Amino acid sequence: MKVMFCEIQNFKGIKHQVIEFDGKSAWLIGGNGQGKSSVIDAMLSAVDTEYIPASPIHEGEQRGSIKIKIAGIRNGQPDEYTIDLTFSPSKRTGTMKVKNKDGFDMGGSGKTIIKDIFGRVSFDIYEFLTDKKEDQIKTLKKLTGCEVDLDSLDAEIRLIEDKRKNLAREIAEFSAVNKRENRPFNDNDIEMYAKPVDEGAIAEKLTGIAVEQGMWQKQSDGVRGVQNMIETNISLMDNMNEEIKELELSVMYKKQQILNMTQQNKEHQDKIDKAVAWMERNPRPTTTSVTEELADARKHNEMNRIIESYSLRQREMHKKQTMWEECDESIKTKRAHKVHLISKSQLPVEGLSFTENEITLNGIPIEQVNTQTKLDLGADITIAMKKPLRLAMIREGSLYDIPHLKKTLEKFDSMGIQWIVEWVRPEGGPLEIKFEEKDI
Numbered sequence: 001m002k003v004m005f006c007e008i009q010n011f012k013g014i015k016h017q018v019i020e021f022d023g024k025s026a027w028l029i030g031g032n033g034q035g036k037s038s039v040i041d042a043m044l045s046a047v048d049t050e051y052i053p054a055s056p057i058h059e060g061e062q063r064g065s066i067k068i069k070i071a072g073i074r075n076g077q078p079d080e081y082t083i084d085l086t087f088s089p090s091k092r093t094g095t096m097k098v099k100n101k102d103g104f105d106m107g108g109s110g111k112t113i114i115k116d117i118f119g120r121v122s123f124d125i126y127e128f129l130t131d132k133k134e135d136q137i138k139t140l141k142k143l144t145g146c147e148v149d150l151d152s153l154d155a156e157i158r159l160i161e162d163k164r165k166n167l168a169r170e171i172a173e174f175s176a177v178n179k180r181e182n183r184p185f186n187d188n189d190i191e192m193y194a195k196p197v198d199e200g201a202i203a204e205k206l207t208g209i210a211v212e213q214g215m216w217q218k219q220s221d222g223v224r225g226v227q228n229m230i231e232t233n234i235s236l237m238d239n240m241n242e243e244i245k246e247l248e249l250s251v252m253y254k255k256q257q258i259l260n261m262t263q264q265n266k267e268h269q270d271k272i273d274k275a276v277a278w279m280e281r282n283p284r285p286t287t288t289s290v291t292e293e294l295a296d297a298r299k300h301n302e303m304n305r306i307i308e309s310y311s312l313r314q315r316e317m318h319k320k321q322t323m324w325e326e327c328d329e330s331i332k333t334k335r336a337h338k339v340h341l342i343s344k345s346q347l348p349v350e351g352l353s354f355t356e357n358e359i360t361l362n363g364i365p366i367e368q369v370n371t372q373t374k375l376d377l378g379a380d381i382t383i384a385m386k387k388p389l390r391l392a393m394i395r396e397g398s399l400y401d402i403p404h405l406k407k408t409l410e411k412f413d414s415m416g417i418q419w420i421v422e423w424v425r426p427e428g429g430p431l432e433i434k435f436e437e438k439d440i
Helices: 036-047 110-118 133-144 147-180 187-192 199-246 248-281 288-343 371-384 402-414
Strands: 002-011 014-020 026-030 064-074 077-088 091-099 352-354 359-361 391-394 418-424 432-435
Touching: 002 036, 014 036, 026 036, 036 064, 036 077, 036 110, 036 391, 036 418, 077 110, 091 110, 133 147, 133 352, 133 359, 133 371, 147 288, 187 288, 199 248, 199 288, 288 352, 371 391, 371 402, 391 402, 402 418
Parallel strands: 026 418, 391 418
Antiparallel strands: 002 014, 002 064, 026 432, 064 077, 077 091, 352 359
16 A cells, blocks of 8 residues: 555644655655655654654644545555544644545544554654664564564563572672671681580580589588587587596496497497598599580580581572573573574564664674665665555655665665655755656
8 A cells, every 4th residue: 555645734844735646656855944854744643653743733823734545455455544633732642533445434543543554663764773772673573573482582581580680699698698707717617517516415414423513512511510420529528527527426327428429439430431431532523624525515516507507508509509500501592592583584684683682784783884784774674564555754865875775765666665755955945746757
């Protein structure tokens, strides 16, 4: 399908302009400020659903309008559409109505209808070159013929990259903890303190010593008690000897008591001797060495806990590092698969390729290729779009050198694409519409 007719009223720099295209290509020739760009803006406003012109209403007017008739073959059948686009101060984005070949209003949103008929593609060959990088890549994906596979790979890559990013953060956190930690040990200590000491066994030793100390103390208290008894008896004996002198009548009784007490003292002395001998054979137990052993065990186990925590972090960090490397390898594999898909795809220019964030031509980022090559690229992509409306618009045709422009227009002609070229006349002059001629 091609543009057959265009009428522009009070739009931008144009007061009123009628162009009978009849499907032919055309030149918009004139000096600067004569309305060439306004014609292109008007046509794009009507056929490109996402193109919104800035300040569309002609200065001093309250209303602007564009009418375009498109006709040709669609889905194998003759078809025709008339698009009416009106601008007002309250509706500066425009109100659009679309009529079919029978002149009936198709109702609903005009822009939705146009999008359904012609799709969301630009007719300005420079738009691809000036689009945001992500929009350029979306366009190229569509042209590969494997957009779904590439989108699926991109989604998988994003998930893996997020996982890899989280792993890198966790690895950094482990490393930061190890750096912040004032390690009270060296590499040799890691083996020495690798296993904890059984503090319970040492504590049981302390309990056994406490029992032995109790036994020793019991013997000591017994000796002290018997010694006290001996001292008491001696005192009593002394008193009794004094009493003997005074109490002759009770001598025999007292002597018997002395004999009994003497026997008792002998028995007590035997007990003392045995206790002293036992004490000499069994020195008084002390907790000093075991207390020191327990303190050493606690220090050892504290170091064991520190090293165990360090070793756990090291193992976990190694695990995360391995997972990160697996993610990285997976991303490389998927990107290589993307490169393979793109290399086998239907991209319109030999040597054209792209990744998720860069477009290259023969390995060179397109931002770095020369202007003529970029213009050729924009034209080839316009051709490759295979839009139902076979239309291409070239702003500022003077950016091309003549051989390149001729070659580009010949390409458009061979593909049945209607083209409109804006051309600045150096000496100025009003806008002229000149339709395609053999010798450009």
